[in-house]
Amino acid sequence: MAAPLSPVDAGPSADWQATLPAELAEHGTLVHTRPGQALPLTLGGEETVFVVRMATLLFRLTLADNLRQGVTLLYPGDVFRSAFAPPGPGANLVSLTAGEVLRYRYDAFSRLLDTNAGARAYFDMAVARQSARQAIHLAAVGQLDSTQRLVTFLxxxxxxxxxxxxxxxxxxxxPLSRGEVAEYLGLNADTLSRxxxxxxxxxxxxxxDRxxxxxxxxxxxxxxxPASESLMSARRPNMSGPRP
Amino acid sequence: MAAPLSPVDAGPSADWQATLPAELAEHGTLVHTRPGQALPLTLGGEETVFVVRMATLLFRLTLADNLRQGVTLLYPGDVFRSAFAPPGPGANLVSLTAGEVLRYRYDAFSRLLDTNAGARAYFDMAVARQSARQAIHLAAVGQLDSTQRLVTFLxxxxxxxxxxxxxxxxxxxxPLSRGEVAEYLGLNADTLSRxxxxxxxxxxxxxxDRxxxxxxxxxxxxxxxPASESLMSARRPNMSGPRP
Known part of the structure; x- marks a missing residue:
């Protein structure tokens, strides 16, 4: 069997790791994730922040039994603050893959941003980039037909x-099972397979393989x-230049 | 004819205006909007930020002719940074009502946040609150039936x-026409009327009246x-306490 393909070897996260401000890298608690692991949105009653080092995460909302929607996929370099989720038990953040995330208490993270302009710019840019991606996802789910939705996801x-x-x-x-892809795109799993x-x-x-x-x-x-062009231009800025 | 109802008289924006940090209020350019007015996402080639004083705005994405999706509604106290939209011509921000917004160049806004912790906390909280609302909207469009979607919107x-x-x-x-509500919810206009x-x-x-x-x-x-509870708990924190 060939070694598993990993974006770390040659892909985007290699670029990204060079850009994570040292102060953020040093002060986070490194969490090794396994596939399917839920990342708690509070820590001792306090709000948390996660920075994705090397993993794909899914932020998912459960409105009622059997009504679950994948809201955003998070990739290396992305950030998630628990206040990005609506309050209540219906929101959760799951690591879809084995990998590594950095975890912070929000208060401590916020102080790091206050004293480090690079960390601040990094956080603000990550939030903007994710917001743009989430907008495209919403437009896809709201307006595109089944094939267009699946292609948008790919x-x-x-x-x-x-x-x-x-x-x-x-x-x-x-990074997602067939059922999870269906949930993310608001499609049924058989349509997806077809x-x-x-x-x-x-x-x-x-x-x-599967x-x-x-x-x-x-x-x-x-x-x-029709969403491809937006998606491809909304990727990480540090990927848009020529590779060394 | 009775005077038009306005939330400014008694509603949430009255609470909100008391919480907008003075430094932000002072340094923005006040823009009076008319219904349907597009707010440009760049200003002399530079990124912009808007703070909604008194108006309802719609951030909308156009994927192709006839494929338009309302992504987020913005209310008094909300903020919009143009990088929240994917790059390209498909994104636009429209004031749905006559009202007032504060406009900034992003660089100047960012410097204000760097020197004013209150403004920083205000921006971060507004972004988190809007992100939570956008997640609920996505789950509604992806998972809810037509009645549930319309009720969620109301x-x-x-x-x-x-x-x-x-x-x-x-x-x-x-604040939206029947066609705009349909577009926001991914429904057809006749279904909506029914x-x-x-x-x-x-x-x-x-x-x-209409x-x-x-x-x-x-x-x-x-x-x-099933989304009502989340929505009602995701409203502005300064609204959750008892009114004076």
């Missing part, structure tokens, strides 16, 4: 955690969703 | 701009959406 992953292969080709691991088959049959992608997606023609895939 | 307005009448009753003006009629027939609300909603039993209305 383009989001390709942009955020994809590892570039040969020209126009990108590989990434699916569209995925069609994309495979059309030669746009293949799946070496969890891996190999996009064979990113441009052709992206052309299937 | 509860949001009642919570944010409603003027309390006698016990359990709330009055507010609809549900609105049903809510009127069931005695939950009445409409003294733009005014008089909720006759807030508790009974709220019970029709």
């Amino acid at each position: 383009i989001e992953l390709a942009t955020q955690i994809g590892v570039p292969a040969s020209e126009g080709r990108v590989v990434f691991e699916l 569209i995925m088959s069609r994309l495979r049959n059309e030669g746009l992608l293949s799946q070496p 969890h891996t997606v190999f996009v064979k023609d990113l441009t052709a895939l992206a052309a299937l969703s | 509860i949001e307005l009642a919570t944010q701009i409603g003027v309390p009448a006698s016990e359990g009753r709330v009055v507010f003006e609809l 549900i609105m009629s049903r809510l009127r027939n069931e005695g939950l609300l009445s409409q003294p 733009h005014t909603v008089f909720v006759k039993d807030l508790t009974a209305l709220a019970a029709l959406s």
